[in-house]
Amino acid sequence: MxxxxxxxxxxxxxKRVEGDLIFSTNKSLKMSSQKEMxxxxxxxxxxxxxxxVIKDGKxxxxxxxxxxxxxxxxxxxxxxxxxxxxxxxPHEEIIDIKGELLDHxxxxxxxxxxxxxxxxxxxxxxxxxSLDSRVIAVPYNSFSENESSLMYLSxxxxxxxxxxxxxxxxxxxxxxxxxxxxxxYDYHLxxxxxxxxFEKVINNSLFHARHLLSESPxxxxxxxxxxxxxxxxxxxxxxxxxxxxxxxxxxxxxxxDKLGESVISKEISIQxxxxxxxxxxxxxxxxxxxxxxSLDLICDGVLNSFYHNSVTAKFFNKKTTGxxxxxxxxxxxxxxxHIVISGNKLESLPDNYxxxxxxxxxxxxxxxxxxxxxxxxxxxxxxxxxRVQVVGNCTLSGNFMEMFKNVSVNSLSxxxxxxLTFFSVPLSFQDLSIAGL
Numbered sequence: 001m002x003x004x005x006x007x008x009x010x011x012x013x014x015k016r017v018e019g020d021l022i023f024s025t026n027k028s029l030k031m032s033s034q035k036e037m038x039x040x041x042x043x044x045x046x047x048x049x050x051x052x053v054i055k056d057g058k059x060x061x062x063x064x065x066x067x068x069x070x071x072x073x074x075x076x077x078x079x080x081x082x083x084x085x086x087x088x089x090p091h092e093e094i095i096d097i098k099g100e101l102l103d104h105x106x107x108x109x110x111x112x113x114x115x116x117x118x119x120x121x122x123x124x125x126x127x128x129x130s131l132d133s134r135v136i137a138v139p140y141n142s143f144s145e146n147e148s149s150l151m152y153l154s155x156x157x158x159x160x161x162x163x164x165x166x167x168x169x170x171x172x173x174x175x176x177x178x179x180x181x182x183x184x185y186d187y188h189l190x191x192x193x194x195x196x197x198f199e200k201v202i203n204n205s206l207f208h209a210r211h212l213l214s215e216s217p218x219x220x221x222x223x224x225x226x227x228x229x230x231x232x233x234x235x236x237x238x239x240x241x242x243x244x245x246x247x248x249x250x251x252x253x254x255x256x257d258k259l260g261e262s263v264i265s266k267e268i269s270i271q272x273x274x275x276x277x278x279x280x281x282x283x284x285x286x287x288x289x290x291x292x293x294s295l296d297l298i299c300d301g302v303l304n305s306f307y308h309n310s311v312t313a314k315f316f317n318k319k320t321t322g323x324x325x326x327x328x329x330x331x332x333x334x335x336x337x338h339i340v341i342s343g344n345k346l347e348s349l350p351d352n353y354x355x356x357x358x359x360x361x362x363x364x365x366x367x368x369x370x371x372x373x374x375x376x377x378x379x380x381x382x383x384x385x386x387r388v389q390v391v392g393n394c395t396l397s398g399n400f401m402e403m404f405k406n407v408s409v410n411s412l413s414x415x416x417x418x419x420l421t422f423f424s425v426p427l428s429f430q431d432l433s434i435a436g437l
């Protein structure tokens with residue numbers, strides 16, 4: 001495939017045009033069950049080659065799923081035509097870097113018979129039902145395995161190649177007792193089938209669903225709040241634009257003019273660490289072939305850097321931070337890798353606090369420019385180390401920037417999100433508004 005990509009680049013250079021190619025492949029198996037039988041079984045595969053050309057300061061994108069000579073020539077022609085009909089983009093260019101970077105993890109595992117995979121998939125539903133008679137359905141259950149690869153080649157001579165394999169399982173528990181219902185789901189990821197934790201997913205779903213049967217709202221007021229790692233990750237994802245130079249370039253980033261200034265509590269530092277040791281999968285390079293390094297986003301509360309790709313870097317007269325993201329058929333964007341939140345001054349966990357374990361409607365109830373958000377939440381009220389109330393039917397509202405100004409670090413031990421992409425010391429946020437009773 002690399003040779004084929006090189007032939008396309010050669011054709012571009014003969015036309016005195018710069019460009020780059022992204023080739024992606026994907027092969028997947030997914031199954032789920034209902035009534036102790038496989039109800040959904042899908043096997044799929046795809047391959048796609050995407051081309052970006054830059055001609056006279058204009059950008060054109062095209063792609064093909066066929067790799068024959070005629071299809072490749074048509075792809076080049078379409079990209080050139082698209083460039084000619086586009087508006088000038090003086091900030092987009094092909095980065096002048098050469099050489100190869102390869103990232104191919106090898107996961108040693110024995111071949112697993114499809115019958116075993118099928119049986120374990122069925123158990124994601126059947127075991128949940130067998131462990132508690134109040135379970136009336138398992139609406140979310142699935143087993144999947146996915147093999148993917150990605151190649152990048154530029155007219156400047158940069159080549160990168162990536163491949164990975166991921167197994168995923170999901171289970172849930174929809175329960176009913178005395179007219180009351182609750183639902184909770186959990187999931188797990190692994191690079192080998194033998195590392196999938198089926199018991200964890202099943203038991204976690206049941207544990208929280210059982211408790212949520214007795215949920216009741218809090219009294220409306222201000223509370224100290226602790227978010228589960230997955231919920232805190234969700235908030236960061238919702239407001240990731242605050243770390244994006246693209247949103248700053250578009251003047252929709254509230255921290256546009258805050259570089260070098262204090263934006264959150266001085267006790268908090270936030271890094272992007274592509275090769276974080278405990279991450280599910282290390283990241284070595286971005287979608288422009290740039291080798292990635294750790295980036296200090298916020299140091300002791302002071303905004304140190306935004307995420308940059310080559311476009312935003314040229315616009316702001318900076319260097320790219322290696323956080324470009326682009327697929328074969330998409331334009332260039334910005335994305336982080338692994339967020340790591342560390343803290344300084346330790347404070348005791350409040351005697352009374354609300355632990356959020358589930359959020360619904362965060363993105364629809366958030367303003368990514370002002371930082372304001374409102375979200376339906378469920379969780380547990382704690383008092384002096386004891387769980388005293390299961391909480392539901394409440395709405396939590398706040399402001400992303402303000403909540404990180406009024407935050408306490410409760411331990412220096414790092415905890416992770418379920419997907420092992422988000423890492424943080426335990427934090428508690430003070431005086432967040434909850435509307436309930």
